[in-house]
Amino acid sequence: MTGRFITLEGGEAVGKSTQIAALTAGIEAHGIEVVATREPGGSAGAEAIRSLLMEGSDDRWDARSEALLFAAARADHVARLIRPALARGAWVLCDRFVDSSRAYQGGGGGITDADLMMLHDFGSEGLMPDRTFLLTVSADEAARRLTERGGSDRMGSKPADYQERLAARFVDLAHAEPDRWRIIDADAPAAHVTAAILAELAGWLP
Secondary structure, three states: OOOEEEEEEOOOOOOHHHHHHHHHHHHHOOOOOEEEEEOOOOOHHHHHHHHHHHOOOOOOOOHHHHHHHHHHHHHHHHHHHHHHHHHOOOEEEEEOOHHHHHHHHHHHOOOOHHHHHHHHHHHOOOOOOOEEEEEEOOHHHHHHHHHHHOOOOOHHHOOHHHHHHHHHHHHHHHHHOOOOEEEEEOOOOHHHHHHHHHHHHHHHOO
16 A cells, blocks of 8 residues: 655645645545644654744744754654554645745745755655645735634744745745645635645545
8 A cells, every 4th residue: 555645835824724634534535544743743752842843932943943943853753653654555644844844944044945955854864745735825814814813823923024935935845846736725715625635636546
């Protein structure tokens, strides 16, 4: 059996966690084991690092420190959860992966893509998703959703110019690797977004 590694990417309040839950149910309906996870997190060690990254003030860490912490969390996540699940034929659905580091610490923080991918090659042995979905929402809709859920964590609280750089970086990454990436308009109702993603995965479903 061949597992599949699917990641969802995007800025704040694009609906990734909502879609992970809906996609899990949709794929499991085909008799496939699904492992739903998130970054940073997904394993005990990575969850411990998550609290360091997601809490505190915006300037708690600089971009280089963030990149190292994310890479360490990802290495543990890949070794302890993602690779074993793929090896037994499960589909792994992950809320963020290395492309978030490329956008946040790269586009937002100015770390070069080569340096970020060097960390990824070492820590996670270069594992990349089979398919990545970039969920995009308008600024007004993102603001509405953030207000509805009561605000942002540390990463979501970074300044507006940072958020603009990372959004542009996500789009650049998607355009650079069209075979892997699909861009989904997440301003649409959640059920429509789920249907669009499942349609893109239909060729892999039994």
